[in-house]
Amino acid sequence: MQIALEHSVKLYIMKNRLKHKVYSLREGHGVALGCTSAPAAAGYVEDDLTLCPTNSEWCKWLEPELSEYKRLLLKILSEGPAYETRGLAKIDADKLWVWGGPTPYWGGSMADDTLVHGADYFAASNVVYVYGPTTEKMLGLHSKYKRMLCQINANCRTPGALEGGSEEDNAELLSRLSLQFPNIIGAMCDDVVAGSKDVVEPGPFEKRYAALKKHNADLKMYGVIYGHELCKDFTPILPYIDVVNLWLWDMDQILQYDEFIALAQEKFPGKPIISGIFLHEYGVTDSGNSPELLAYQLDRAREFITRDIVEGVILLGDREIKKWPAVAESVRRHLQNQA
Numbered sequence: 001m002q003i004a005l006e007h008s009v010k011l012y013i014m015k016n017r018l019k020h021k022v023y024s025l026r027e028g029h030g031v032a033l034g035c036t037s038a039p040a041a042a043g044y045v046e047d048d049l050t051l052c053p054t055n056s057e058w059c060k061w062l063e064p065e066l067s068e069y070k071r072l073l074l075k076i077l078s079e080g081p082a083y084e085t086r087g088l089a090k091i092d093a094d095k096l097w098v099w100g101g102p103t104p105y106w107g108g109s110m111a112d113d114t115l116v117h118g119a120d121y122f123a124a125s126n127v128v129y130v131y132g133p134t135t136e137k138m139l140g141l142h143s144k145y146k147r148m149l150c151q152i153n154a155n156c157r158t159p160g161a162l163e164g165g166s167e168e169d170n171a172e173l174l175s176r177l178s179l180q181f182p183n184i185i186g187a188m189c190d191d192v193v194a195g196s197k198d199v200v201e202p203g204p205f206e207k208r209y210a211a212l213k214k215h216n217a218d219l220k221m222y223g224v225i226y227g228h229e230l231c232k233d234f235t236p237i238l239p240y241i242d243v244v245n246l247w248l249w250d251m252d253q254i255l256q257y258d259e260f261i262a263l264a265q266e267k268f269p270g271k272p273i274i275s276g277i278f279l280h281e282y283g284v285t286d287s288g289n290s291p292e293l294l295a296y297q298l299d300r301a302r303e304f305i306t307r308d309i310v311e312g313v314i315l316l317g318d319r320e321i322k323k324w325p326a327v328a329e330s331v332r333r334h335l336q337n338q339a
Helices: 005-029 065-079 114-121 136-141 167-177 205-213 235-240 251-267 291-306 325-336
Strands: 096-100 126-129 147-151 184-189 220-226 243-247 273-278 310-316
Touching: 005 065, 065 251, 065 291, 096 114, 114 126, 167 184, 167 205, 184 205, 205 220, 205 235, 243 251, 243 310, 251 273, 251 291, 273 291, 291 310, 291 325
Parallel strands: 096 126, 096 310, 126 147, 147 184, 184 220, 220 243, 243 273, 273 310
Antiparallel strands: none
């Protein structure tokens, strides 16, 4: 979507003002990234004793900047081109994945079945199991899903969950266990190039890739790539990523979804793309994402699914259902009512 210069200037100013406020509040009140939520409904009693505590005052503290930022984004969205969704492929259960797993971070839960609850809430056929250990118990818990991806790298992993002592060992373990659990179709590497320089060096990529294929050559390697990272040179790691999992970190980037998809195609020629959908927006507001922007992102994903450029969407995820129930419900309704 082309954004008018007038809006671009306002957006730049508002975004940076809001980011500065978020940083100041986080430092001043000791609020960790992702540990924010909407206020609980009157009389609500939490039944998950493993849930990470969150700050429910956060959005109130961000006013009026938060509302001003969202209003501008919706104004830009309303002035953009209208897209017809009738006749497009639907994001049905088969094309829908939910991301999650036991974690003590980001307002998450340490319950073994947290991802199960999340996937069933959205009626997804597929799951991306992350954070937790690669064990027969945990893989068996998710064996009812049609397809499953499992994290193999250490980034963002729950302490002590990296089985085998190294990422390569974890990849080989998953390769072996995939023969026992046939719904496992591959591995997920979270934040795969975080901290990399302009040219992403192959480093551990080749070893992880070989280990994943050791017992099951059909397994695919998925890697998380953020829109703001697409300025990098990924050439050295192209042989070791089978599918690009593309995420947009900042809420306003959703308005340029098409442009990011095109850039991902350019940087990863011939690689399938699966679109990540953040229900919690981490990049600017550290709060619940905009239901209207998420609806737009899902509808644009349908366009690219129809064109066989995007193979599906991944919702992140299980922990957001309790943190931002209105946002989660809006996404669920949108998926249920696709034209």
